[in-house]
Amino acid sequence: MNGNYIEISGVAQTFKTRKGLFCALQNINLAVSKGEFVTLIGHSGCGKSTLLNLIAGLTVPTQGHLLCANREIAGPGPERAVVFQNHSLLPWLTCFENVYLGVERVFGAANRSTGAGSESKAQLTARTDAVLAMVGLSAAAQKRPGEISGGMKQRVGIARALAMEPKVLLMDEPFGALDALTRAKLQDELLEIVARTHSTVVMVTHDVDEAVLLSDRIVMLTNGPAATVGEVLRVDLPRPRQRVELAESTHYLHFRKAVIDFLYTRQAHVEKAA
Numbered sequence: 001m002n003g004n005y006i007e008i009s010g011v012a013q014t015f016k017t018r019k020g021l022f023c024a025l026q027n028i029n030l031a032v033s034k035g036e037f038v039t040l041i042g043h044s045g046c047g048k049s050t051l052l053n054l055i056a057g058l059t060v061p062t063q064g065h066l067l068c069a070n071r072e073i074a075g076p077g078p079e080r081a082v083v084f085q086n087h088s089l090l091p092w093l094t095c096f097e098n099v100y101l102g103v104e105r106v107f108g109a110a111n112r113s114t115g116a117g118s119e120s121k122a123q124l125t126a127r128t129d130a131v132l133a134m135v136g137l138s139a140a141a142q143k144r145p146g147e148i149s150g151g152m153k154q155r156v157g158i159a160r161a162l163a164m165e166p167k168v169l170l171m172d173e174p175f176g177a178l179d180a181l182t183r184a185k186l187q188d189e190l191l192e193i194v195a196r197t198h199s200t201v202v203m204v205t206h207d208v209d210e211a212v213l214l215s216d217r218i219v220m221l222t223n224g225p226a227a228t229v230g231e232v233l234r235v236d237l238p239r240p241r242q243r244v245e246l247a248e249s250t251h252y253l254h255f256r257k258a259v260i261d262f263l264y265t266r267q268a269h270v271e272k273a274a
């Protein structure tokens with residue numbers, strides 16, 4: 001890991017609502033290094049998605065600055081791929097086409113401006129096939145989103161983002177809708193891909209075990225309104241990480257307890273008082 005790749009300084013986000021201004025986030029300061037895996041965790045409604053959307057460039061902050069590779073984040077960009085909670089596939093395209101579209105945009109002749117090269121149709125097809133196979137969707141490649149389950153749609157969304165090999169992968173509870181076994185399989189795949197591609201990842205999760213398994217650092221947000229970074233936990237478990245071995249590791253349990261303690265002891269009181 002080297003240098004600050006994503007820098008968030010003094011960020012606040014206020015929304016106009018029918019009842020007046022609502023301050024979702026305040027004074028968020030966070031730097032993410034290149035190749036680092038950071039998870040954002042906190043109670044429902046604290047502002048995790050709001051922060052991720054700011055990094056994605058989908059919204060602009062009310063106050064403060066966000067930088068990616070020393071450049072102000074002024075909108076979405078191909079170096080920052082987003083996997084949303086609710087997939088967001090194009091319903092008239094097949095699963096293959098949904099993934100291919102993104103692959104073509106980054107690696108195809110259509111976009112030489114990225115300097116990523118212009119691969120042949122056969123190479124783009126091979127990339128698309130490989131990533132669909134990785135998420136276990138080869139058999140569903142020619143189906144449209146309306147013909148597959150919610151979990152399968154989510155896997156297409158993950159495949160689409162991963163296939164683009166983005167520098168930054170922004171994930172908003174990408175595994176939330178999946179059954180436990182598929183979720184575990186995709187978490188393991190994600191760890192392997194990130195190790196191979198050296199992607200920088202910022203991921204929103206509600207799942208303490210997922211956070212500890214995947215993260216270099218866990219950013220714990222306080223309860224809203226006006227949520228901010230409450231605590232940052234560095235998870236220095238060695239990699240590669242094996243979930244079966246970790247389950248018995250006292251070191252792992254120590255991190256797990258630290259997050260649970262933050263969420264259910266310290267932040268639980270604030271929630272009741274709000």
Ligand SMILES: Nc1ncnc2c1ncn2[C@@H]1O[C@H](COP(=O)(O)OP(=O)(O)OP(=O)(O)O)[C@@H](O)[C@H]1O
Pocket residue numbers: 015016017022024042043044045046047048049050051224
């Ligand atoms: N466009 C908006 N207009 C008004 N309020 C908003 C808007 N977007 C988010 N909020 C409010 O900001 C707060 C943070 O929302 P956000 O979706 O970021 O939370 P979250 O931590 O991602 O929640 P969850 O874990 O339930 O997905 C919430 O109180 C939400 O109601």
